[in-house]
Amino acid sequence: MRASRLVTLLLLLQNRGRMTARELAEELEVSVRTVYRDVEALGGAGIPLYGEAGHAGGYRLVDGYRTRLTGLTADEAQAAFLAALPGTAAELGLGEALATAQLKLRAALPAELREHAGRIQERFLLDAPSWYDDVDRTPHLAAVAAAVWELREVVLRYRRWRAPEEIERRVQPYGLVLKAGRWYLVAGGPSGIRTYRVDQIVELHCLDEEFTLPEGFGLAAHWNRYLADFRARLHTGEALVRLTPEGARRLGVTPAGDGWTETRVPIESIDHAHGEFLRLGGDVEVMAPAELRDRIAATVRTLATRYAG
CATH class of the missing domain: 2.30.30 (SH3 type barrels.)
Known part of the structure; x- marks a missing residue:
């Protein structure tokens, strides 16, 4: 536990520069006295850090000192590469920077962790947009x-x-x-x-x-x-419906048996529910509210007339 905390303290100073003992204690969720002991332990281990007294003082590493990321566990290395989304970085104009950062991270890892990280990239891919989404619609x-x-x-x-x-x-x-x-x-x-x-x-x-x-x-x-x-604000009302087993499955409702299931479902509005229930076709019958039932019935009559020929 302490070894992990010492690595975290070292990385905090490396990434943020000067930090007071109280700031470090808040980040590490320990007492200020514990921070003093940890800083002393790091100094005894040869880490070039020093403290400055006064209102603007604090602890900092000697300029130019960087630690290699050999403190990463296998799970942490895998998470770092899994969290790096090339598509998202490219959209933000950071695709090249991400690739360079991954190369630097991979070079800093021990051989066994490089293997774990490489396996993550080979076997997991996140494709966030939906099937019908236009991927070129965010020019700004x-x-x-x-x-x-x-x-x-x-x-x-x-x-x-x-x-x-x-x-x-x-x-x-x-x-x-x-x-x-x-x-x-x-x-x-x-x-x-x-x-x-x-x-x-x-x-x-x-x-x-x-x-x-x-x-x-x-x-x-x-x-x-x-x-x-x-x-x-999304679901401000509800509808009473009858569902076939297939309709219940599509709405995520537990069917009452092999026949029709009567249940109440939340709806956003009459207009929204009208379109959503029409998607279910003959697998749903709206019982209430009356306005929604009448709207769907009128749409069905219009469709029947249109396709009668």
Whole structure:
């Protein structure tokens, strides 16, 4: 346990530069006294680090010192290569950088870990976009990513589903999220924090004005709250339906037997449910609400008339 903590402490100093004992204690979830002992142990092992007193002091490594990543376990090496997504990096304009980083990481690993890492790349592939997704629909992704990284404001022209269909917004890009093969921009503006689909950005101009992230903002925490709110708003009603065994299977409902199964299912809206239930064809009968049943019946009559000849 302590050996793992010492490696983590060393990598923290290597990646972040000067850190105080209290900052290290918070990162490592130990006491400040434990940090003092760990620093002393690293110094005794020949690691060239030193401490500076005063308000702006802290611990740091001698300039130029880098440790090799020989502390990685087999599982950690596999996870590092599994988490590196070449397609995603290429979309962000980092494909070449990722390839170079993987080469450096592979060179730093012992022979047995290089074998594990290579096996991961040979046997696992993540293809995030769906079958019918157009992979070339995010021409502004690299520019958005650059603005996010540099904390620069942007003016974007955005296409949305309600009128007016195109709007212009000046926003502060806080972060990017890849969800189910689609990129989303989380950005602040006059009306608060909003989420924009990057493939719906028609035009984008990066400005010279810089901004700072709001105090306490965390992209992961914000996205989790956004998803929770989205799910709460998604299903605001329910429908009473009868399903064949095949219809129950397609809706993920446990069938009551070999015949029809009557159940209640959540629905987002009458319009959305109308299209979703039509996909099931004869494997579903909507009993309620009456408005939804009447809508589906009218559609079926129209289709029957159209195809009667």
